[in-house]
Amino acid sequence: MSGPLVRDEAAQQLTEYAASKEYGSRGIITNTGGNPIANHDSSVTIGLRGPTLIEDYAMFDQLTHWTHERISERVVHAKGSGAFGYFECTNDISQYTVARIFTSVGKKTPLAARFSTVIYERGSPDTRRDPRGFAVKYYTEDGIYDMVGNNTPIFFTRDVTAFISFIRSQKRNPVTYLPDWDQYWDFISLRPECFHQTIYEHGDRGTPDGFRHMHGFSSHTYMLINADRQITYCKFHYRTNQGVRNLTAQRALQLEGQDPDYSIRDLYNAIHRGEYPSWNLYIQVCTPQQAAELPFNLFDVSKVLPQKDFPLIPVGRMTLNRNPSNYIAEIEQLAFNPAHFIPGIAATPDRMLQARLIAYADTQRHRLGVNYLQLPVNAPHYVKNYMRDGGQVINNQNGAPVYHPNSFNGPEVDPRIAQLFPDRRLCDKIVQIDSIVEDNYQQPGVLYREVFNEQQRQTCANNIAFTLRRCTERVIERTIMELTKIDDDLGRRVSRIVNQAVNPTAQV
Numbered sequence: 001m002s003g004p005l006v007r008d009e010a011a012q013q014l015t016e017y018a019a020s021k022e023y024g025s026r027g028i029i030t031n032t033g034g035n036p037i038a039n040h041d042s043s044v045t046i047g048l049r050g051p052t053l054i055e056d057y058a059m060f061d062q063l064t065h066w067t068h069e070r071i072s073e074r075v076v077h078a079k080g081s082g083a084f085g086y087f088e089c090t091n092d093i094s095q096y097t098v099a100r101i102f103t104s105v106g107k108k109t110p111l112a113a114r115f116s117t118v119i120y121e122r123g124s125p126d127t128r129r130d131p132r133g134f135a136v137k138y139y140t141e142d143g144i145y146d147m148v149g150n151n152t153p154i155f156f157t158r159d160v161t162a163f164i165s166f167i168r169s170q171k172r173n174p175v176t177y178l179p180d181w182d183q184y185w186d187f188i189s190l191r192p193e194c195f196h197q198t199i200y201e202h203g204d205r206g207t208p209d210g211f212r213h214m215h216g217f218s219s220h221t222y223m224l225i226n227a228d229r230q231i232t233y234c235k236f237h238y239r240t241n242q243g244v245r246n247l248t249a250q251r252a253l254q255l256e257g258q259d260p261d262y263s264i265r266d267l268y269n270a271i272h273r274g275e276y277p278s279w280n281l282y283i284q285v286c287t288p289q290q291a292a293e294l295p296f297n298l299f300d301v302s303k304v305l306p307q308k309d310f311p312l313i314p315v316g317r318m319t320l321n322r323n324p325s326n327y328i329a330e331i332e333q334l335a336f337n338p339a340h341f342i343p344g345i346a347a348t349p350d351r352m353l354q355a356r357l358i359a360y361a362d363t364q365r366h367r368l369g370v371n372y373l374q375l376p377v378n379a380p381h382y383v384k385n386y387m388r389d390g391g392q393v394i395n396n397q398n399g400a401p402v403y404h405p406n407s408f409n410g411p412e413v414d415p416r417i418a419q420l421f422p423d424r425r426l427c428d429k430i431v432q433i434d435s436i437v438e439d440n441y442q443q444p445g446v447l448y449r450e451v452f453n454e455q456q457r458q459t460c461a462n463n464i465a466f467t468l469r470r471c472t473e474r475v476i477e478r479t480i481m482e483l484t485k486i487d488d489d490l491g492r493r494v495s496r497i498v499n500q501a502v503n504p505t506a507q508v
């Protein structure tokens, strides 16, 4: 049985260490230079009550290591956990892509996965209502492929500038340093493209039961390229084999106090018990011609591609079977980047995706240092290029030349990759138009009316009202007005609950 009040699998870690071979040869303590030290528990002092001497390097070594022991947390998705495993291809999709991980049945590719909450800090409870990150790093023979998605098929905003404000509005108020429901609902009600995912998030799936019982999605549309340079657009779906399970709003709140690391614990314990979680990977495909005929923009990440018209095609299975043995080295320093593509998969004009292609490497150079891709957990099997030096550099590429072209046997590009360059033409007037003008209400309405059942509609209204009722009047009014545009019934239900909460004696 797992949980914070009993000794679960995670609680056995030190006992297991003590029983291991390593403990048998206990070893001697050294400083970070490997020099044996005389005393680990007391500093060198002048007499019994005098000051510590600066020559006590063993103490100084420990103290200055300790003052540097915290690394920056991720600007979003700070709280999470991860594990290692493999992907096995079960269905050859070479008609769409040359990506080798997806084209030979039975092929296994090692991978790392990390799951996370989005908004709150590294120490925050991991059962909060928030989307969950669902990021997978494939270590392929063509380098790293990172699929950095969420547990939702859509995202709130469709343009990066709106994204930045969206995130700021959900982070702490810089004066009170508290989450601020006015700034949260004010922004959402002023940018109605956010409602599709907001309704999803306020449904049952907004509080998944740990990380194993949720699906994962690329959310964005990507481009697949086959050996004939033909393009197919594609969305990726990971479907959990553990079954979808969610926490009620009440249970999620209770766990915030009782076991704020519930989701980390659940994943660690399951893998430790040998219950390896797995997900089946599917794609949804759409030709460029079909994309042009859709009633919405396929490259708008706030929209779903209906499964009834674009059914899921199986590709393979991801299994996680190893816990990290060093959390900071392997999970905290794990660095995903949506720009890490392998031949056969590429970006689309999705504006959010385009911005992500820059943002991740930028923040990671700040968070982990310029050579973060040489850390073992991030390093590709093979890397040759003309980049050198920088802090904590490990790989000097055996003295190969540092400039190109050269006459000293430096690496050359693979001409087969250039042949895969997709055949596209992008040509239009340069504009700067607010995407708020696009349809913001149709798909959220379908989600509320056709995907949710009666109980889920009520839960969604309750969950929205739970935080909306704390807002100032004009934010409440505008939010209810927008919810009514999505669906009359949703607007009415939320209004009723909020009015009762704000004024318990009101007749509504």
Ligand code: HEM
Pocket: 073, 074, 075, 076, 077, 080, 114, 115, 116, 132, 133, 134, 135, 148, 149, 150, 155, 159, 160, 163, 217, 218, 219, 220, 301, 334, 335, 336, 351, 352, 353, 355, 356, 359, 360, 363, 364, 367
């Ligand atoms: C323009 C929009 C976006 C920007 C600028 C952005 C930026 C970032 C940044 C800077 C990080 C921290 C990375 C790190 O420190 O390693 C991050 C993490 C993450 N983002 Fe985004 N993001 C955007 C949209 C999205 C979307 C639409 C998704 C999902 C479809 C997503 C999924 C994730 C995930 C899963 C992580 C955590 C990865 C991990 O586990 O380390 N992001 N994002």
